Amino acid sequence: KAGVTQTPRYLIKTRGQQVTLSCSPISGHRSVSWYQQTPGQGLQFLFEYFSETQRNKGNFPGRFSGRQFSNSRSEMNVSTLELGDSALYLCASSLLAGEANYGYTFGSGTRLTVV
Amino acid sequence: KQEVTQIPAALSVPEGENLVLNCSFTDSAIYNLQWFRQDPGKGLTSLLLIQSSQREQTSGRLNASLDKSSGRSTLYIAASQPGDSATYLCAVSGTASKLTFGTGTRLQVTL
Numbered sequence: 295k296a297g298v299t300q301t302p303r304y305l306i307k308t309r310g311q312q313v314t315l316s317c318s319p320i321s322g323h324r325s326v327s328w329y330q331q332t333p334g335q336g337l338q339f340l341f342e343y344f345s346e347t348q349r350n351k352g353n354f355p356g357r358f359s360g361r362q363f364s365n366s367r368s369e370m371n372v373s374t375l376e377l378g379d380s381a382l383y384l385c386a387s388s389l390l391a392g393e394a395n396y397g398y399t400f401g402s403g404t405r406l407t408v409v
Numbered sequence: 410k411q412e413v414t415q416i417p418a419a420l421s422v423p424e425g426e427n428l429v430l431n432c433s434f435t436d437s438a439i440y441n442l443q444w445f446r447q448d449p450g451k452g453l454t455s456l457l458l459i460q461s462s463q464r465e466q467t468s469g470r471l472n473a474s475l476d477k478s479s480g481r482s483t484l485y486i487a488a489s490q491p492g493d494s495a496t497y498l499c500a501v502s503g504t505a506s507k508l509t510f511g512t513g514t515r516l517q518v519t520l
Contacts, residue, residue, distance in 0.1 A: 325506070327507060349506050386508070400445070403451070405450070
């Protein structure tokens with residue numbers, strides 16, 4: 295079966311611009327989570343969507359937002375980009391059993407560079 | 410707040426050695442624990458998933474154990490190979506519907 299697909303793989307943006315990243319989960323998975331990975335902070339949770347609703351949000355400024363569509367695909371948007379937003383953005387999908395889950399599968403990530 | 414710690418931060422071993430990576434977490438109220446591998450600049454590859462009711466899981470040369478009461482997990486790699494060189498990440502999933510990651514162990518297996 296197809297894995298988690300993230301597009302694009304690489305992006306270079308200028309400070310002040312906005313960017314939209316896309317994630318298609320494994321077929322049948324309705325939970326999609328986003329993580330930011332930087333050398334200094336490691337992997338940090340951004341937000342999680344389930345059935346088009348944001349269930350949980352990490353400690354990031356409001357410039358970071360997301361949404362999920364009826365087909366479970368998710369997009370993440372970052373507005374007014376800052377140099378510190380340069381990172382690898384990872385998306386994960388999961389099959390849920392109530393509040394619990396059967397583990398997470400990650401995509402290959404989008405490498406965002408802000409110049 | 411859940412905190413996950415991995416020891417050691419880096420490890421270099423000669424090919425063929427058996428090795429153990431350690432992971433500890435502060436809140437034992439977890440649903441499961443997952444071990445991942447990450448190659449430089451790449452995404453995360455899931456290695457093993459241990460549900461909270463389980464004590465261990467095995468896949469090939471990998472064996473992971475979980476002691477929820479003491480907040481510890483170990484990943485055992487048998488007969489290490491150069492292709493095992495990567496960063497290994499431990500992550501726990503709890504009631505907040507998210508993964509909390511450790512900082513990882515960078516493993517290098519030398520010829």
